[in-house]
Amino acid sequence: MDASYNPEAVEQEARDYWEAERCFEVGEDAGKDKFYCLTMFPYPSGQLHMGHVRVFTINDVIARYQRMQGKHVLQPMGWDAFGMPAENAAIKRGVPPAKWTYQNIEYMRDQLKRLGYGYDWTRELTTCKPEYYRWEQWLFTRMFEQGLVYRKNSVVNWDPVDQTVLANEQVIDGRGWRSDAPVELREIPQWFMKITAYADELLDFLDRMPGWPDSVKTMQRNWIGRSEGVELMFDVEGEDEALSVFTTRPDTIMGITYMAVAPEHALATKAATADAEVAAFVEKCKQMQTAEAALETMEKKGMPIGISAIHPLSGERIPIWVGNFVLMSYGTGAVMGVPGHDHRDWEFADKHGLPIVQVITPSDGSEIDIGKGAYVEYGRVINSGDIDGMDYRQAFDAIADKSEAEGRGQRKINYRLRDWGVSRQRYWGAPIPIIYCADCDAVPVPEDQLPVILPEDVEFTGYGSPLKEMPEFVDAECPRCGKPAQRETDTFDTFVESSWYFARYASPDCDSAMLDEREGYWMPVDQYTGGIEHAILHLLYARFFQKVMRDFGLSSADEPFTNLLTQGMVLKDGAKMSKAKGNTVDPQQLIEKYGADTVRLFMMFASPPEQALEWSDEGVQGASRFLRRFWNAVQAHVADGDAVPVDKDSLNDEQRDLRRKTHQTIAKVSDDIGRRYTFNTAIAAAMELLNAINRFEVETPEDRGVVREALETVVLVLSPIVPHICHALWHVMGHASAPVDESWPVVDQSALQQDMIEIIVQVNGKLRGRISVASDADKEAISALALADKNVQRFVADKQIRKTIIVPGRLVNVVV
RNA sequence: GCCCGGGUGGCGGAACUGGUAGACGCUACGGACUUAAAAUCCGUUGUCCGCAAGGACGUGCGAGUUCGAGUCUCGCCCCGGGCACCA
Numbered sequence: 001m002d003a004s005y006n007p008e009a010v011e012q013e014a015r016d017y018w019e020a021e022r023c024f025e026v027g028e029d030a031g032k033d034k035f036y037c038l039t040m041f042p043y044p045s046g047q048l049h050m051g052h053v054r055v056f057t058i059n060d061v062i063a064r065y066q067r068m069q070g071k072h073v074l075q076p077m078g079w080d081a082f083g084m085p086a087e088n089a090a091i092k093r094g095v096p097p098a099k100w101t102y103q104n105i106e107y108m109r110d111q112l113k114r115l116g117y118g119y120d121w122t123r124e125l126t127t128c129k130p131e132y133y134r135w136e137q138w139l140f141t142r143m144f145e146q147g148l149v150y151r152k153n154s155v156v157n158w159d160p161v162d163q164t165v166l167a168n169e170q171v172i173d174g175r176g177w178r179s180d181a182p183v184e185l186r187e188i189p190q191w192f193m194k195i196t197a198y199a200d201e202l203l204d205f206l207d208r209m210p211g212w213p214d215s216v217k218t219m220q221r222n223w224i225g226r227s228e229g230v231e232l233m234f235d236v237e238g239e240d241e242a243l244s245v246f247t248t249r250p251d252t253i254m255g256i257t258y259m260a261v262a263p264e265h266a267l268a269t270k271a272a273t274a275d276a277e278v279a280a281f282v283e284k285c286k287q288m289q290t291a292e293a294a295l296e297t298m299e300k301k302g303m304p305i306g307i308s309a310i311h312p313l314s315g316e317r318i319p320i321w322v323g324n325f326v327l328m329s330y331g332t333g334a335v336m337g338v339p340g341h342d343h344r345d346w347e348f349a350d351k352h353g354l355p356i357v358q359v360i361t362p363s364d365g366s367e368i369d370i371g372k373g374a375y376v377e378y379g380r381v382i383n384s385g386d387i388d389g390m391d392y393r394q395a396f397d398a399i400a401d402k403s404e405a406e407g408r409g410q411r412k413i414n415y416r417l418r419d420w421g422v423s424r425q426r427y428w429g430a431p432i433p434i435i436y437c438a439d440c441d442a443v444p445v446p447e448d449q450l451p452v453i454l455p456e457d458v459e460f461t462g463y464g465s466p467l468k469e470m471p472e473f474v475d476a477e478c479p480r481c482g483k484p485a486q487r488e489t490d491t492f493d494t495f496v497e498s499s500w501y502f503a504r505y506a507s508p509d510c511d512s513a514m515l516d517e518r519e520g521y522w523m524p525v526d527q528y529t530g531g532i533e534h535a536i537l538h539l540l541y542a543r544f545f546q547k548v549m550r551d552f553g554l555s556s557a558d559e560p561f562t563n564l565l566t567q568g569m570v571l572k573d574g575a576k577m578s579k580a581k582g583n584t585v586d587p588q589q590l591i592e593k594y595g596a597d598t599v600r601l602f603m604m605f606a607s608p609p610e611q612a613l614e615w616s617d618e619g620v621q622g623a624s625r626f627l628r629r630f631w632n633a634v635q636a637h638v639a640d641g642d643a644v645p646v647d648k649d650s651l652n653d654e655q656r657d658l659r660r661k662t663h664q665t666i667a668k669v670s671d672d673i674g675r676r677y678t679f680n681t682a683i684a685a686a687m688e689l690l691n692a693i694n695r696f697e698v699e700t701p702e703d704r705g706v707v708r709e710a711l712e713t714v715v716l717v718l719s720p721i722v723p724h725i726c727h728a729l730w731h732v733m734g735h736a737s738a739p740v741d742e743s744w745p746v747v748d749q750s751a752l753q754q755d756m757i758e759i760i761v762q763v764n765g766k767l768r769g770r771i772s773v774a775s776d777a778d779k780e781a782i783s784a785l786a787l788a789d790k791n792v793q794r795f796v797a798d799k800q801i802r803k804t805i806i807v808p809g810r811l812v813n814v815v816v
Numbered sequence: 817g818c819c820c821g822g823g824u825g826g827c828g829g830a831a832c833u834g835g836u837a838g839a840c841g842c843u844a845c846g847g848a849c850u851u852a853a854a855a856u857c858c859g860u861u862g863u864c865c866g867c868a869a870g871g872a873c874g875u876g877c878g879a880g881u882u883c884g885a886g887u888c889u890c891g892c893c894c895c896g897g898g899c900a901c902c903a
Contacts, residue, residue, distance in 0.1 A: 167901040222819050292899045296817040684840035760836045765884040815883045
């Protein structure tokens with residue numbers, strides 16, 4: 001072994017050992033406590049970026065720590081291999097998406113291996129392979145049979161020049177990103193999965209998921225957006241059919257001054273046939289963008305459609321408007337306008353000169369001015385006849401009861417959550433297993449004809465999907481009646497692949513079923529780590545799929561991920577590092593220059609995992625320097641001479657201090673890695689211990705024994721973070737075993753005991769002195785010592801002491 | 817616009833339950849070693865006043881609660897993530 005630190009050689013040797021010993025290949029062992037430790041799998045974009053290194057290192061640290069705790073750990077890896085970048089590369093470079101994707105996987109797999117992650121590579125998954133996607137095709141056909149999927153018309157962004165459907169990301173300021181042509185909205189039939197059928201369960205289970213961050217649970221709760229309200233029917237002049245609106249605030253019913261319907265609403269459509277101006281407005285609304293952010297920030301426009309609704313209580317006529325801000329997809333596509341008590345209604349009324357009426361007043365009797373803005377809090381009802389004086393709940397029930405009794409409405413629960421549209425008009429995805437027959441309509445592909453294989457040898461131009469031009473793909477036989485029929489050419493949203501891969505890792509080689517009994521051993525995932533940007537969509541879809549798989553008898557787990565760690569973004573120049581923005585830093589050069597351990601150490605030390613990390617090239621050298629110091633300290637210690645094992649009862653003060661520091665470090669690092677996931681402070685604690693070791697003057701074999709215990713502690717506690725160097729140093733210290741097979745060090749409580757402790761003294765909350773007291777000193781003794789301090793004396797002087805607060809073990813505060 | 821985070825020295829960050837603000841590291845500066853440089857080692861490093869002892873100020877801004885607030889409450893400002901076809 002080299003006396004100077006040579007990362008490349010050290011890391012090669014460690015990797016060879018892990019591979020030869022098959023350290024990370026695991027089977028199912030019912031006698032052992034399993035720990036399934038997973039990261040969100042990467043998209044094979046070409047090369048790893050810092051965000052990958054961050055998340056994979058976090059997960060590897062947890063996996064290695066749990067292994068040293070005696071757990072039977074599974075850490076698998078795979079590829080989320082379908083997606084748009086492969087199509088973009090194909091257009092740009094003329095390489096087929098499949099070829100580009102497989103090349104990227106080859107390169108990135110080598111990068112992952114070079115970083116020393118403890119993956120069970122025998123379980124590797126690649127979602128673009130038929131043996132993987134056949135099972136999601138199969139699940140889709142089962143969902144079809146169970147009524148969990150359906151087809152309906154839905155709008156897409158259409159680029160009239162490129163003759164292709166655009167993703168929201170490809171629409172820049174309303175124009176196609178390549179053609180720069182104004183994007184049009186087109187309605188086409190698309191497949192949907194009924195995630196709303198699980199809305200209540202997805203919501204309710206959030207309360208039983210203590211291992212998830214509150215922020216993510218809150219985001220999902222808000223996204224599902226369960227709201228209790230009333231659907232009210234309003235008679236419309238000259239119409240047979242009543243106008244129905246959903247409201248969560250029936251208590252404000254007397255504050256209605258207008259009604260607004262969506263541009264696609266039947267009343268608007270009808271009005272448009274009679275009124276050219278309305279027709280023009282409705283037509284203009286079809287140009288709007290589909291993204292919610294765009295809808296919410298755009299100017300709220302509207303116009304009256306010339307007819308009125310009748311207020312069910314007052315009998316007054318209420319003008320009906322058409323508004324671009326009313327969504328056909330939420331509730332009934334119509335809203336009642338209560339400008340006094342809703343922000344958006346207020347702005348709309350203010351802009352269009354509609355009356356604003358106050359019908360709610362603050363319960364505490366304070367005054368509000370409805371002319372300056374809406375009052376949206378719950379309060380006491382006023383100006384509303386029979387319901388005057390009621391609070392929110394009373395008024396809600398009064399209106400709901402009355403409406404239900406009169407057959408003019410009913411209590412209803414609405415969700416913001418919409419069903420999941422899974423159709424994509426793209427080539428590089430898993431084919432949706434449907435055959436269209438003129439007689440039998442949409443027929444799912446039978447199980448014995450699965451998978452529907454995506455042809456990989458295609459010419460990809462970017463003008464629509466090449467599948468449409470391939471008769472050998474499109475032409476099919478109706479599975480039901482045998483007549484000539486056409487295959488669906490749309491493919492699945494790539495979120496479908498990532499909604500069940502975590503379960504497939506348990507039985508990646510099973511070719512007779514989606515999942516087998518091994519799923520029961522490993523699922524649910526104990527620790528799931530990934531980017532905060534997936535807090536809603538991916539994590540909600542995955543939870544949905546898990547529940548579907550459970551209900552189909554494929555799994556018994558209610559939820560897929562027991563503990564969730566959402567790591568913050570790696571930012572550069574203030575923006576998220578992403579292939580889309582092209583501001584990635586290639587970690588490869590750093591690995592080649594400093595070694596994998598330095599990169600791993602720097603990433604874990606730079607900030608706590610949940611926080612955003614602003615990338616900077618500085619600091620990597622510091623990590624490298626620390627590893628060299630660490631290496632040299634162990635080498636020097638070993639060369640220095642023999643050590644005798646620590647005899648706890650015959651230590652001098654200096655030895656006891658170092659040993660206390662050692663065991664304090666074990667306690668600190670165990671808590672930081674095992675409970676808090678604050679790897680940065682764990683590393684800081686290990687650095688402090690190494691600093692203490694370097695300051696410690698070694699004269700005797702007993703001294704060396706205490707140092708040895710300290711150094712072995714540093715090696716073991718850092719081994720999950722910088723596994724290669726620790727592997728080598730463990731051997732340098734004479735061990736035949738490897739850290740990866742060692743047990744995590746245990747705190748010796750007796751080593752932590754201390755006779756004298758320091759306490760700070762405050763006067764009126766300001767630090768004025770420090771005193772050293774016996775650790776078991778009583779309050780009187782501490783108080784007396786505090787007041788005896790000469791600087792404390794200066795501030796207390798002849799002033800009256802009002803009280804003295806003593807926080808045991810911490811401080812004394814004298815209030816004068 | 818709505819939902820979820822965040823804001824602490826020159827920089828990344830620490831302070832876990834309301835109790836020493838700035839651990840650990842980087843940078844910078846000074847010193848040692850060297851013919852020299854690199855590397856390494858030692859020291860200093862929130863701002864201001866002071867020879868020192870020590871003091872005043874200081875956690876985005878403004879108020880409040882408390883013996884005591886980076887931490888809790890209210891109101892603002894700024895930055896990041898998500899908003900359903902980026903993954």
